[in-house]
Amino acid sequence: MHDRKLMRHSQVHILFVEDDEDDYLIVKDLLSDIEDTTFQIDWVSEYDEAKQRIHPHRYDIFLFDYRLGRHTGLDLVRYVRTIKSSSPCILLTGQDDRHVDIMAGETGAVDYLLKSELTASGLERSIRYALERRNAEIEREILTEQLLETSRQLGMAEVAVNVLHNVGNVLNSMNVSATQLVKFLHESHTDDIGKIAKMVQAHHDDLAEFLTQDSQGKHIFPYLAKFGEHLATQHQAMFEEIQALTKNLDHVKHIIRAQQANTTSINHSEPVVVSELMEQALSINLSPLSQHHVKIVRNYADTPLIISDKHQILQILVNLIRNATHAMIENPGDSHCLSLTIDQSPEDHRIQLSVHDTGVGINPEHLTRIFSQGFTTKPEGHGWGLHSSALAAKSLQGTLHAFSDGKGQGARVTLDLPFIPVEVHAS
Ligand SMILES: Nc1ncnc2c1ncn2[C@@H]1O[C@H](COP(=O)(O)OP(=O)(O)OP(=O)(O)O)[C@@H](O)[C@H]1O
Ligand SMILES: [Mg+2]
Structure with missing residues (x-):
């Protein structure tokens, strides 16, 4: 790939395969009339020798006579394609033949020129167009590669942000636990x-x-x-x-x-007690909630044991409770309440997990934007929590919805999930 180069058209290296020396001399003469461009022509009269000279990167352009003894110029065009050369091929012929013209196009020749009609300017235009087209193709390939590389790097950055964000959410609570253990020991x-x-x-x-x-x-x-x-x-x-x-x-x-396994979209399903996940998500956020004396209300319906991806659900709940906590800390007043609700609609095997707060609320015009990557209203925020949660919900075939009556009115975010109930067999 690296030996692909964009060519300056002032110097063009041509392999000309032509079994008639007179025709070679005519073409050479025409090319020498062309101003601004120097043509270096390697002339070969034999098909077999031509095959040996053809190399993916040696020539800028190939000029093939159609009639080459037992072979034709089309065979050489095919050969050029098999060695994956990006250099264009132009076919020259003594007779106008529509069938050959069509075949030339289908095989990959960029032009088909009648020797009797050849002029210096016609030949120059054909070569120039062919080279422009080749350069455009190379440019497009280079751009595609750059685009792929950039998206690979962006993908890696996204992975890093996701890990940092979600691990960061839990680390604070782990740090509190570790400090608490040291205190107990003291x-x-x-x-x-x-x-x-x-x-x-x-x-x-x-x-x-x-x-x-x-x-x-x-x-x-x-x-x-x-x-x-x-x-x-x-x-x-x-x-x-x-x-x-x-x-x-x-x-x-x-x-x-x-x-690491890049498997965010693959679910690791296992039996899950949803209320335990809600409790774990709560305990991860408990320290700031109790510091700010937030009352916690639980409304847990009897939910069945379900099969789902425990860690994805936990990750979402941690983000929701964390956002709710921030919203309440930002909202003046000291009688805040966090309501955690688990509901189920058994008839269609769906479960709803809601986090309701008495925080700053969400502006109506922000309600549709809060799930976009990078949308944040917080000085320290990254706008990653809800975006990654919505992706996780989607990978669980669920949805995430936010409700708020506006500024100062608190907010409720609900995760709606389909679930597979665990069959409990009486032993
Ligand atoms: N419970 C809530 N109450 C009020 N606003 C909320 C609530 N949850 C989310 N928002 C709004 O949605 C925005 C996006 O939330 P998101 O969790 O994606 O990012 P963030 O919390 O700002 O930053 P981070 O990347 O640390 O999560 C928040 O900045 C906030 O404006
Ligand atoms: Mg957040």
Whole structure:
């Protein structure tokens, strides 16, 4: 591909295959009359030798006589096409033959010229047009390649933005969990056990009296009882935090893996408890919600266990709750409420997941634009969340709709999904 070059027309290298030397001399003479362009002509009279000289990049143009002994110039045109040369072929003939003319065009010759009518200007025009056409083709190929490369790079950038955006949404919550775990560990006072053990050892001989009479010793049993309770509660909290961390880590792994395999459009279906996904999405956004004392209301209908792509749904819900949280933080007032609703229409196997907030609301003229890539009204926003969510919804054969009565009126975004119920068999 790199040896394709756009030719300057001031110098043209021609392979002329012609078995009649007189005709060669006539054409050579005509070409020498043409101003502004120098023609370097390699003349070959034999078909076989011609085949050996034809090379994809050596000549700018091929001039073939139609009659070449047992062969014809059309055979050479075909040969030029088989070696994938982009250099144009012009056929010369002694006799006007409409059938050959048509065949020449079909085989790929760009022109068919009658020797008896040849003039310098006619030949020059034919060669010039052929070369212009070839240059235009090469330019188009180069542009197509550049376009492909640009779209490949844009595609890569899109993948990077998607990973960064969706992983970023979860990372903050993972960071909160990690900080919480460190705090628990700091507060666990496990060194107290060592201190108590030392005291007990020091009073090895009068242990009963120490534990019942001593001003320090008599606090040991009540302290240990409280400490045990505290440890149990703390362990439970740590366990839950680690569970959340593991689930979120799994989600992050999935986001990255899906992008690596470029399989955003392929669904990894598995049994899904939708309410658990809503809860996970909520917990990922919980920190700013509780910081701003947002009340949370759940309206979960009894939903069946469904088969769907858990991570795609989670990704969408995380974005919706995150947007709702931002909208409420931006809206002055301290009695905000986030309503999470799960509804189902069992008759047509569809499920609706809605996130309703009391935030800044959406301008009516923005309602149709918020799903476009790059549309944002936030100083720090990228306009990626709803766009990628709409794509994910589409890949699940679902839809995403936004509703708002306008500025200051809050917003509701609903994910509507078809689902396959899991057949529960009585054992
Ligand atoms: N619940 C909502 N309330 C009000 N406006 C919203 C709500 N959800 C989305 N929007 C509007 O839609 C726009 C696009 O949302 P989207 O999630 O795509 O991008 P973003 O939140 O601005 O940035 P990011 O790329 O970080 O998600 C937002 O900037 C906001 O104007
Ligand atoms: Mg967003």
